Amino acid sequence: MFRKSVYITFVALCLHLAAGFVLAQDFEKSARLAASSRVSIKNVAGDVLVQGYDGDTILVRAYKEGRDRDRLTIEDFSTDSALDIRVKYPQDCNCEATIRFEVNVPRATSYEYDAFSTVAGNIKIDGAMGTLHADNVSGLILMRNIAGVMYASSFSGDVTIEQASETQTRSNGRWRRGWRRYLPYDQPVGSVLAKSISGNVKVSLNQLDRTNLNRMEFSSTSGNVEVKMPDTLGAMVDMSTTIGKLETDFPLTVVKSEFGLGGTARGRVGDGSRELKITSVAGNVALRKN
Structure with missing residues (x-):
């Protein structure tokens, strides 16, 4: 009898938790779009998390959190050729609520991601292809393993862009610890522009x-800017900082300020086929070999 009672209690608890999990998901949408279609998700408060996967459909899930969660509205302006999701807050509402978007995108299809944005929250994008725009006011921006063109802008958060380049090695169906693997969406990147006002750019x-x-431009007003490039880099380089430290692993002409603060480094690296600009006003700037 005791065991039966414990079992019933356990089952009831599991059902309660499962129901809570289902209820926690407040919005769901799937869209199968042609290549080069427009994709836009505009949040206000909360994270936007984007992950590439091996499917052919864009999947969007949203979770409302906080005391005033029921006062927030998720609006869908999508069409047959575009995905357009926006968040609406009621007027004059000092709402205590956020929305977290979790998005899965086909990593092998190129889209025009013209807006992954949030005012207060983090934006993380991993394994996508196409032209990507990400911007926020406060919170970090992380772009990893992107094939295509990237634009990232944050007012007070750090901006990080990372690209994998790995060789395939497997053992017993698992990736070995310490070994590097090739990622199918690891393709050369095009133009990249990343900036922050008070955060670091890496x-x-x-x-x-x-x-x-293509053009590459990385800047911060009061943060540090560190850029790592392959030693096969070909670019016309323009680096500067007003009151920070300047370092480069590439053969550039470095000119230090006569006042002992800041400096510039300019010159041609390799074939000079692209523009590379790295600037900060009050932070350090560095160009390293990857």
Whole structure:
């Protein structure tokens, strides 16, 4: 009898938790779009988390959290050729609520991601292809393993862009610890622009698109900017900082300020096929070999 009672209690608890999990998901949408279609998700308060996967459908899930969660509205302006999701807050509402978006995108299909945005929250994008725009006011921006063009802008958060370049090695169906693997969406990147006003900007790229002349610009007003590029880099480089330290692993002409603060480094690296600009006003700037 005791065991039966415990079992019933356990089952009831599991059902309660499962119901709570289902209720926690407040919005769900799937869309199968042609390549180059427009994708836009605009949040206000809360994270936007995007992950590439091996499917052919864009999956969007949203979770409302906080005391005033029921006062927030998720609006769907999507069409047959575009995904457009927006968050609406009631007027004059000092709402205590956030929305977290979790998005799965086909990593092998190129889209025009013209807005992954939030005012207060983090934006993390891993394994997507196409042209990506990400911006927020407060919170970090992380872009990893992106094939295509990237634009990232944050007012007070750090911006990090990372690209994998790995060789395939498997053992017993698992990736070995310490070994590096090739990622199918690891393709050369095109133009990359990343900036922050008061945060740091950190970039690490291993492959660059050699078929197009592209522009790369990384800047911060009061943060540090560190950029790592392959030693095969070909670019016209322009680096500067007003009151910070400047360092480079590439052969550039470095000119220090006569007042002992800041400096510039300019010159041609390799074939000079692209523009590379790295600037900060009150932070350090560095160009490293990856």
